[in-house]
Amino acid sequence: MRVRKAVLGIALALVASISASPSAQAAPVSNGTNFYPGEALTLNGTGFLNAVIVHLQGFAMFPSFYSADIDITTFTINSDTSLSLLVPPPSAFGTVPSGTRWTFQVRDSRSEWTATTSHLVAIPDPAFTLSQSSETATVGSAISGYAIISTGGTIASYSISPDISAVPNNGLSFDTSTGLISGTPSSVANSIVYTITGTNPTASVSKTFSIAVKAIPAIPMPVPDPLQQSSIFSLSPETSTVEVDIPVVVSGKFQEKVSAIQVNGVGLSSGSWVQTPTTISFTLPGKSAGVYSIQIFNGSAPVLAPQSFTLVAPVAVASPAPIAKQKVTYIRCAKPGRGTRVTYGVNPVCPTGYTKR
Secondary structure, three states: OOOHHHHHHHHHHHHHHHHHHHHHHHOOOOOOOOOOOOEEEEEOOOOOOOOEEEEEEEEEEOOOOOOEEEEEEOEEEHHHHHHEEEEOOOHHHHOOOOEEEEEEEEEEEEOEEEEEEEEEEEOOOOEEEEOOEEEEEEEEOOOOOOOEEEEOOOOOEEEEEEEOOOOOOOEEEEOOOOEEEEEOOOOOOEEEEEEEEEEOOOOOOEEEEEEEEEEEOOOOOOOOOOOOOOOOEEEEOOOEEOOOOOOOEEEEOOOEEEEEEEEEEEEOOOOOOOEEEEEEEEEEOOOOOOOOOOOOOOOOOOOOOOEEEEEEEOOOOHHHOOOOOOOOOOEEEEOOEEEEEEEOOOOOOOOOOOOOO
């Protein structure tokens, strides 16, 4: 009889303890039936204020046995009824058989469950398309690349073959997170077909993208007009100091309309000059010291004789040397009947008729 009472007392104590525990008041979490690796997820239930860990447990018997336990220690407690977390990446799940059943267990500091929920991992096969399948890029200009349009399950990572950083080594790179190619090609290259593969825990899928790189197109030079009706007489000034904008006037005979002005092959902005039948006026942007060639093109693009313009560094003005201080000396001079007289100066001497004392 005493034994039965003792057992009954222990049972009542356990019931009271469970009733007093905050975990005993927790309600099951309700979040639907699917989640994906890497997904931002919010668990909804009760009893979350004391949560210290979220335990994710997966189990499957068919078509193949699978068991996994994953602890999530980084999460945000929004309130007693809401908890936000980031589901671990695909690498944490390994190869997950279809139909695996998962359980989220939110635990407090005593490792007691504060809430549970069941999810069925259902990761659709990845599927995506590229906004374009090929590109002809130009040396020195960034490629436009493509956009990825995902139409299937979340893609966890991308790979590319062959390695675009090595085949060829041409300034292009591949991002395994976004699946995008970027960069500025540095040399001409024949078309190369790259295979881009998107992968998630369920499957992989691939698309191809080809890139060819052409040279920078040559800028055709104007063809001189054999009549050459315009001509240049002089340029003023021909020399100036550096780093200042310089008004320049070119004198001559200008029957055709000026179409372009270049300084060392770099064109001035269109229409930034004033032309009359006898002058062309423009501003030469400030540049460093050196000799510059000014080339003027006119109406039907005859090339007028290039003009040379020299920029020199300003001559530094030397500061005057400081004047050394000179010592003033005092002496006493005397003359009979005239008393004593004091004189001073840099090199003092006695006045006429006085002798130094």
